[in-house]
Amino acid sequence: SGSQIIQGNYKRDFQESNGSRSLEWFEIGVKILWEDPLSWGYPVINVYTDFLNAEQRKALKNAKITLSKLHNPMDDYSLYIKKFNLSELHDAIFSWLLHTENIDEKYRDLFKGNFNAKAAEKDEATKPIMKMMTLMISHIIKLLFNSTQGLDMLDMSFNHLSIGIPADIVKSAEAMKRAFTDITWLRVHTNFTSKLISEDRLDTALKIFNKMVELCHKVEYLDVKYQYYTDIDKNDKNDKNDKKIMSKLVNVQQKLKHFTIRRSDLWFNLMVSIGEHAANTLVSFNLSGIPLSPQQLQPLTRCTQLLTLSFVRCMDIKQTGKNKNKNGTVRDDDTPTFVDSSGLFFHSVKKMYLYKNKISPEALTSLIRMTINLEELIIVNNNTETIIKAISHYCGNINYLALTLYSDTTFFALMDWLSLSHLKTLVLGTHHSKILNFKDRPNQSLGSMLYEIGDQFPLSLTRLDVDFEVTPQQLDIFLQRSNYVFEELGLHQSSGLKDDHLRVLMNHAKVSKRLRKVTFDRIYWSSPDEDLESQISFEGSLLEKSLFSPKTLKEAEQYINTINSTSFDPFIDPLQRIFKTRNIETMDIEDSN
Structure with a gap:
């Protein structure tokens, strides 16, 4: 890699030349490496x-x-x-x-x-x-493609306003081979169905994507989107070309681990291709803005290594009608819209994200029923009552739950399940929903109910994280009744923590000898969700940073190993959060179109 080349040259220069030349390499190397x-x-x-x-x-x-x-x-x-x-x-x-x-x-x-x-x-x-x-x-595209020794990551998303890849680059077989052969991360967002795209651009794009099919066989992270247009704007011929290329691209992959599809219709033939050609490699499958029915996921049951399912802003296929022609019949993509899903199970899936979907209670229940071995569930979704009932019936192995409280969340349903669960980590969020209380306890703040919530905690629970307001007095009562089980606590209220909070935590750690980590200020440091910007100002007057005196902090650190702020937010769009350059778990780039 480039970093290895630089490190090697720097080491050689350091040994064989004077300090000024080594410094020159160092300045160049650091600029690139960082x-x-x-x-x-x-x-x-x-x-x-x-x-x-x-x-x-x-x-x-x-x-x-x-x-x-x-x-x-x-x-x-x-x-x-x-x-x-x-x-x-x-x-x-x-x-x-x-x-x-x-x-x-x-x-x-x-x-x-x-x-x-x-x-x-x-x-x-x-x-x-x-x-x-x-x-x-x-010119810059030509410079890159003609000089690169091989790309690892390629994003080929474009629209009719973008410049596109120069046509003469496609003619250079050597440049294409050198650039495409070793790609492991590929994002392909097309709009072949748009009548706004010129024929020349379309022709070049098709040639490039055919080159990908020919050369990109080592892709591990594949993120695709093919636009769906109304009959007025749609070019059916290009629509089929678009889909066929996507299927061909999946068919030639040898190591496909993570697949994301965005704002498209869930083409059944593509699902079959994934089930057949990634049966032993696929680790995560992610949908964003997709109209779906749980039955469409049936081909994925062949994927024995599948660990994670993510559903982001999806909706019921019955609500959109995108899978039907004008006469109400199923479109010619062979999608079996209404097939019994009672016998479909994802035995290998351990983690699922449900993020701001508009899915019916019946569909939500079906999705959860199919993941009977689920261990981690992250929810930023309405219909929480339905979800809680579903996991209490079908998912007895959940040990991590991150739940955003919504207006339909009841204290009774959550506590009834919680007391019988084997949960190890509970994260309760209100920041994305602005909820102040449970539906069946409208006159009680969440902070005042914290000790009641704690009374229902299973003995297995060792980590708790909340973002609603908790006073030092409420925190003290809660911890005194907690049976000293906590190893980690997260307190992320918008007003920030003060010395009085830290003293309560320190005294608890003295007695319990188990509390090792305290985190705070997640709301303060994390980026606002895009659809919250119109609802809340993120000025300092509304969000306060936690402040501790040096003396209190130093004393607390004698009993608590780690006391720090964090920007990690389990409740943001998983396809935005999870993408990391060095450690990609699922495809995570948020749609901007």
């Missing part, structure tokens, strides 16, 4: 501008784009780039062009506010900038 692979645009653009000839530099200057003076370029920077993201490259170019040092002031004024690329292309005043942006993106 560069966030999700925001690599600026270094690449700088390399590109360094290699422009005089005519190209003059063209940029004519568009009022200011270039830095020539300096010793990091010649082989592009060799170390292992990730290519088309949409991020667009963003990087826009940011670079609009930077105060790179564009004439009169052009900057034209781009103020929300920038509209489509309008800018038609505006005579901004046409030169748009033309330069198009040329720069095309």
